[in-house]
Amino acid sequence: xxxxxxxSEPSTWSWDQQVAKGDAGEEWDGxxxxxxxxxxxxxxxxxxxxxxHSQTEKAIVGIVEVIAEAHAxxxxxxxxxxxxxxxxxxxLDTPITLAMIKADERLAEMSLVRSxxxxxxxxxxxxxxxxxxMAGVESQ
DNA sequence: GCCAACGTTGGC
DNA sequence: GCCAACGTTGGC
Numbered sequence: 001x002x003x004x005x006x007x008s009e010p011s012t013w014s015w016d017q018q019v020a021k022g023d024a025g026e027e028w029d030g031x032x033x034x035x036x037x038x039x040x041x042x043x044x045x046x047x048x049x050x051x052x053h054s055q056t057e058k059a060i061v062g063i064v065e066v067i068a069e070a071h072a073x074x075x076x077x078x079x080x081x082x083x084x085x086x087x088x089x090x091x092l093d094t095p096i097t098l099a100m101i102k103a104d105e106r107l108a109e110m111s112l113v114r115s116x117x118x119x120x121x122x123x124x125x126x127x128x129x130x131x132x133x134m135a136g137v138e139s140q
Numbered sequence: 141g142c143c144a145a146c147g148t149t150g151g152c
Numbered sequence: 153g154c155c156a157a158c159g160t161t162g163g164c
Contacts (some may be wrong), residue, residue, distance in 0.1 A: 007150095009149090009150090017141085018157065034159090035158075035159095045145090054149085054150060054151085055150065055151080058151075098151080115157090115158090115160085116149080116150060116151070117148085117149050117150065117156080117157070119149090
C-alpha cells in the first residue's frame with residue numbers, strides 16, 4: 001500500500017463536504033497538472049491519503065482512502081485528465097499544521113514543504129507514521 | 141527548441 | 153494583498 005496527500009482549498013472542496021459523501025466517496029476531479037495526474041494513475045484501491053486544507057487553514061485534517069483507480073475526469077471532455085475516487089475514513093484528533101510539519105526535521109523532505117503547489121503528492125511510509133503519531137491516530 | 145510573457149497557486 | 157514559484161502558451 002502507498003500513501004498520498006490530497007490538497008484542496010476548503011472554499012472549493014472541504015473535508016466536511018468529503019465526509020458528507022460517506023462511503024460512496026467522490027471524484028478528486030479538477031486536477032490539471034501532469035505530475036499530479038501521474039500520481040493518481042499510480043494509485044491503487046485501498047491506498048491511503050491525507051486530506052490537506054490549503055490557504056486559510058494550512059493543515060492536514062483527515063484521512064481518506066482510494067476507492068476507484070484513475071478514470072476519466074467527468075468535469076472535462078479533455079482526454080488528458082484522469083482522476084481517482086476517494087472516501088473519508090476519519091478526521092485527525094489533532095490537525096497537523098504546515099508549521100508543525102516544517103518544524104519537524106523528519107518531515108523536511110515532504111513535497112508539501114519542497115513543492116508547495118503540487119496538489120496531489122506521494123507521502124513516504126515513515127512520514128505517514130510520524131504524522132499519524134503527531135495526530136493521535138493509529139498508523140494504518 | 142528556446143525563451144519571454146502570462147496565469148495560477150499558495151504561503152505569508 | 154503581495155510576491156515567489158512554477159507550469160503553460162505562443163512567437164520566433
